[in-house]
Amino acid sequence: MVSIPACFSETYAEARAKFCRAAAEAGGSIRSWFNPNAPGPDGERLYLDTARFGPADAENVLVLISSTHGVEGHCGSGAQIAWLTTGGPGTLPKDTGALIVHAINPYGFAWTRRVNEDNVDLNRNFVDHDKAYPRNEGYLAIAEAVLPQDWSDESKAETQRMFDSYAQKHGAFALQGAISGGQYTHPDGIFFGGAKATWSNRTIRQIAREELGRARRVAVIDFHTGLGPFGHGELICAVPPSSKSFPRARAWYGDELTSPEGGTSTSAIVVGIMTDAFPQELPDAEVTPVAIEYGTYSVPEVLGAVRADNWLHHRGDLNSALAREIKADMKERFFPAGDKWREMVWSRADQTIGWALKGLAGR
Ligand SMILES: [Zn+2]
Numbered sequence: 001m002v003s004i005p006a007c008f009s010e011t012y013a014e015a016r017a018k019f020c021r022a023a024a025e026a027g028g029s030i031r032s033w034f035n036p037n038a039p040g041p042d043g044e045r046l047y048l049d050t051a052r053f054g055p056a057d058a059e060n061v062l063v064l065i066s067s068t069h070g071v072e073g074h075c076g077s078g079a080q081i082a083w084l085t086t087g088g089p090g091t092l093p094k095d096t097g098a099l100i101v102h103a104i105n106p107y108g109f110a111w112t113r114r115v116n117e118d119n120v121d122l123n124r125n126f127v128d129h130d131k132a133y134p135r136n137e138g139y140l141a142i143a144e145a146v147l148p149q150d151w152s153d154e155s156k157a158e159t160q161r162m163f164d165s166y167a168q169k170h171g172a173f174a175l176q177g178a179i180s181g182g183q184y185t186h187p188d189g190i191f192f193g194g195a196k197a198t199w200s201n202r203t204i205r206q207i208a209r210e211e212l213g214r215a216r217r218v219a220v221i222d223f224h225t226g227l228g229p230f231g232h233g234e235l236i237c238a239v240p241p242s243s244k245s246f247p248r249a250r251a252w253y254g255d256e257l258t259s260p261e262g263g264t265s266t267s268a269i270v271v272g273i274m275t276d277a278f279p280q281e282l283p284d285a286e287v288t289p290v291a292i293e294y295g296t297y298s299v300p301e302v303l304g305a306v307r308a309d310n311w312l313h314h315r316g317d318l319n320s321a322l323a324r325e326i327k328a329d330m331k332e333r334f335f336p337a338g339d340k341w342r343e344m345v346w347s348r349a350d351q352t353i354g355w356a357l358k359g360l361a362g363r
Helices: 012-025 070-085 106-111 137-146 153-170 172-180 199-212 245-253 274-281 299-315 321-334 339-360
Strands: 029-035 046-053 060-065 096-102 217-230 233-236 286-295
Touching: 012 029, 012 046, 012 070, 012 096, 012 106, 029 199, 046 106, 046 199, 060 070, 060 199, 060 274, 060 339, 070 096, 070 106, 070 217, 070 321, 070 339, 096 199, 137 153, 137 172, 153 172, 172 299, 199 274, 217 274, 217 299, 217 321, 217 339, 233 339, 245 286, 245 339, 274 286, 286 339, 299 321
Parallel strands: 060 096, 060 217, 217 286
Antiparallel strands: 029 046, 046 096, 233 286
């Protein structure tokens, strides 16, 4: 009997070892991609690992991705390992393969951050960097409050005053959009989309071309945490409702599939998300991308943790007691302790993977 909570890990290193072992035991072929840009907090080398199952020329491929937002990889990695250890690969139909992408953002996972080694939010980085970036006027208005000089009760109260006055004028969801919708003007801010394609961006595109070039139908499930009710997995389809893959995703996953652009999601509208790489790199395949967003704590608690972590890496001391406090809070906000949340994560992931496989099979 597999212990589901034991599939989840407390550190990136533990997760990586568990993933590679589970993938090997399940008969997967493993490839490792070294991130040359930054080591982990203990000086360790950081890798994105992939495990491939099924025939190399499989028409249909299920793709599970963890750690787009670094620290959220505790969740996605656990779900991937649960799929491997509960016999997931054995349930794949003959013409169907699986590509499990573990720790697409290994830096963020290892350092307990949402962002990558460039302080970039990967899910805002997949825009066309040769074109003008989307503007986020709201962020310009609050940027100073996002990154105060010091982290004190006074600075926190001042930030709260600025946020409250923004929310009074524009509404609470508009404040969430201003903060989290993505911005390209403040490299030291939060939800920064970057000024070029990151290592993870370039690497996942190469992986898509090399591993999925022969696939006809590709189902991508990207694991996230931090928005929504505790333990609930919201299925989000972040492509515009007018795009070809949206009605297909609706048919596969049902009417509860939400759309940021359609106004039905807990997520702000964002552009340049990671899963956009798949239809771009696989123009001849039918790609159906969704994200599972697991709820943890309230939006102010989650965004507060993200701001504290951003302040710590730009203006704080990583070896201080405050740093340990901020990192512990960051981890809890994106990966709640205890078995219940992890069991909820897996049951929803299991159900969603089942729907994806039915969808791929045209059933
Ligand atoms: Zn996320």
